[in-house]
Amino acid sequence: MEKDSGNPTFENAIERLEEIxxxxxxxxxxxxxxxxxxxxxxxxxxxxxxxxxxxxxxxALVRKNQENLSIEDFSTEED
Numbered sequence: 001m002e003k004d005s006g007n008p009t010f011e012n013a014i015e016r017l018e019e020i021x022x023x024x025x026x027x028x029x030x031x032x033x034x035x036x037x038x039x040x041x042x043x044x045x046x047x048x049x050x051x052x053x054x055x056x057x058x059x060a061l062v063r064k065n066q067e068n069l070s071i072e073d074f075s076t077e078e079d
Contacts, residue, residue, distance in 0.1 A: 010047075013044045013047045013048050013051070014044075014048060016040075016044055017045065017048070020040060020041045023037060024038075
């Protein structure tokens with residue numbers, strides 16, 4: 001997967017983080033590249049955290065709005 005220097009989706013960021021962890025665990029990466037990967041991973045983790053916080057805020061807003069809804073009975077009884 002190519003680096004997405006823009007604004008990766010949560011799923012893309014997680015996928016890239018997994019790739020970085022795998023590369024680091026293999027132990028074949030030179031130190032300079034490890035530092036670069038660590039830096040990229042840190043940025044991706046921050047992006048993931050921000051996306052999760054945004055999702056949690058949206059969910060909380062939806063829940064709050066649902067609590068304020070009143071339910072009306074639309075059934076009609078025909079005698």
